[in-house]
């Protein structure tokens with residue numbers, strides 16, 4: 001028997017991946033699973049997760065702002081994240097809660113960095129300000145090929161989803177490069193499989209990567 005309570009208490013885990021990877025579906029499944037295991041996670045989404053962050057999110061995803069400049073975009077994602085840290089993530093971790101985030105700075109490195117062309121060091125410097133140096137214990141990357149990802153997206157695309165196949169191919173490479181650079185902090189899951197198969201792999205991966213907390 002796996003003692004999930006002890007593995008998840010006080011931990012900060014991020015689910016991330018390209019658009020159409022199915023990460024939000026897996027996040028919902030894992031949230032339900034946690035509750036069944038008597039763990040009530042603090043689930044947050046980035047960008048968003050606070051009233052200010054949700055307002056920033058609307059600006060970021062609005063297709064009318066096609067002209068948004070890359071650094072403006074990066075700073076808005078970071079601004080939303082900063083508010084999320086103060087209002088949600090830091091208080092929850094201080095209370096020893098399990099925090100589960102739908103995206104985090106790994107998205108900025110993949111989308112604005114590898115795919116967009118911003119210097120990753122520039123992103124990390126601003127990221128350290130936004131997050132106060134609080135990094136996730138584990139980033140789960142739901143990896144999916146472009147064709148499968150495109151087939152999972154709705155036809156009503158937001159500003160980021162409209163950036164095209166080549167951009168999203170670089171996004172995927174950006175995630176894989178992060179995992180390769182820091183394998184201890186990343187868990188890559190092949191998300192091209194069925195929902196149930198992906199969830200089984202997720203559960204097994206988390207069990208092996210999150211040791212029980214020794215009290």
Ligand code: TMP
Nearest residue numbers: 019046047077103104107108111160161
């Ligand atoms: P979502 O689809 O997971 O809600 O994320 C919103 C979009 O914003 C998605 O296309 C990924 C993108 N994004 C970035 O470009 N940079 C970031 O830092 C984050 C958090 C998301």
